[in-house]
Amino acid sequence: xxxxxxxxxxxxxxxADPLRSMRERFVLPEGVIYLDGNSxxxxxxxVFGELQKAATQEWAEDLIRAWNTAGWFDMPVVLGDQxxxxxxxxxxxxxxxxxxxxxIYKVLHAALAMRPDRHVIVAEGDSFPTDLYMAEGVxxxxxxxxxxxxxxxxxxxEELIDDQVAVILLNHVNYKSGELRDMAALxxxxxxxxxxxxxxxxxTAGAMPVELDKANAxxxxxxxxxxxxxxxxxxxxxxxxxxxQGEARxxxxxxxxxxxxxxxxxxxxxxxGIRRFLCGTQPVLSMRALKGALDLWDDVDLTVLREKSIALxxxxxQLVEAKCAGYGLELESPRDGxxxxxxxxxxxxHGYRIMRALIERGVIGDFRAPSxxxxxxxxxxxxxxxxxxxxxxxxxxxxxEAWKDERFGVRTAVT
Ligand SMILES: *Cc1c(COP(=O)(O)O)cnc(C)c1O
Numbered sequence: 116x117x118x119x120x121x122x123x124x125x126x127x128x129x130x131a132d133p134l135r136s137m138r139e140r141f142v143l144p145e146g147v148i149y150l151d152g153n154s155x156x157x158x159x160x161x162v163f164g165e166l167q168k169a170a171t172q173e174w175a176e177d178l179i180r181a182w183n184t185a186g187w188f189d190m191p192v193v194l195g196d197q198x199x200x201x202x203x204x205x206x207x208x209x210x211x212x213x214x215x216x217x218x219i220y221k222v223l224h225a226a227l228a229m230r231p232d233r234h235v236i237v238a239e240g241d242s243f244p245t246d247l248y249m250a251e252g253v254x255x256x257x258x259x260x261x262x263x264x265x266x267x268x269x270x271x272x273e274e275l276i277d278d279q280v281a282v283i284l285l286n287h288v289n290y291k292s293g294e295l296r297d298m299a300a301l302x303x304x305x306x307x308x309x310x311x312x313x314x315x316x317x318x319t320a321g322a323m324p325v326e327l328d329k330a331n332a333x334x335x336x337x338x339x340x341x342x343x344x345x346x347x348x349x350x351x352x353x354x355x356x357x358x359x360q361g362e363a364r365x366x367x368x369x370x371x372x373x374x375x376x377x378x379x380x381x382x383x384x385x386x387x388g389i390r391r392f393l394c395g396t397q398p399v400l401s402m403r404a405l406k407g408a409l410d411l412w413d414d415v416d417l418t419v420l421r422e423k424s425i426a427l428x429x430x431x432x433q434l435v436e437a438k439c440a441g442y443g444l445e446l447e448s449p450r451d452g453x454x455x456x457x458x459x460x461x462x463x464x465h466g467y468r469i470m471r472a473l474i475e476r477g478v479i480g481d482f483r484a485p486s487x488x489x490x491x492x493x494x495x496x497x498x499x500x501x502x503x504x505x506x507x508x509x510x511x512x513x514x515x516e517a518w519k520d521e522r523f524g525v526r527t528a529v530t
Pocket of ligand 1: 214215216217243245246286290315317318338351
């Protein structure tokens, strides 16, 4: 076991951090230690600049012409290619559009239709719920289609894969525990059984290197408002491997996915390439904000990012277990950094109250029912001393039992 670092050792880690200067490119309020970038990434002047330009120049001055002059019409595919570089996707396979929930529906429906002789969708019982809800919706469109769930129908997803499975929908990192799946190995298993696979990258895009092409993935979806810092409600993305783009048909056959949207034809004709996965008019201002956020990644080496992410989360686990021992916290995330996303979760009977007390003291993480307190570590703007300071506050709240105060028992709408 590694010796417990003291404050000066932690400060030395910050001084040696190759990503240290990225912190200055984000704005975070004074007195806040932000450990919730896995729910909503931080704001940046780069984003404000793009928003300002999009509103006051492109919209205000160019009006409808801006669809052409400012490149609004092509933004979903241009940003898709830019984002594709962060998830191991060569050009023409990624598009930015809609929400993750909607994109799950589109690609899952497309994948199911590509296996007409099979009727099973495999997913995880402890998946982020919207993925399951959308899978239910997709299954309901095809008579006889059923969901088979890990943790319900068998303990491990591998045991659920057979020759009846059309498509497997997996979260690359589990939103609650932070457990990381082996994308390459599971994709191979799916293909060996003749099934297709959809990866949900909400908790890995911008958190670590992702290699969709190398893993031979079929489809993927993900958020841009978490580790990619695109802003609240920023549009999501989807990936369809080039080899499937001719055959894959998505169910939301809107005019933006039409082969000739401005011919205003009566019947639908699916466009070619990744554009056929668009549906309707996109949120231009949010897209322009996302452009600012994605530009920041030009200066980031994802291997260095991953190393820092593991070091931050290792340090957090080590400090919490050393300084908060005996207060009923139980590690829920994998201890092995190589099997963990960029977050650490602990279970505690009074997790909700503890998180409320932490937030009041400026340490912002979040709570996931029934008992998980979750801390996200965004390597672009979280430092090692932040980890140290957060654990000191947590220790104080547990030792003084500050969380027992009545006001922390009242539930807020968003946790
Ligand atoms: C955050 C998250 C979503 C969110 O979906 P929205 O449609 O953006 O609300 C979906 N899936 C996973 C795994 C997530 O973590």
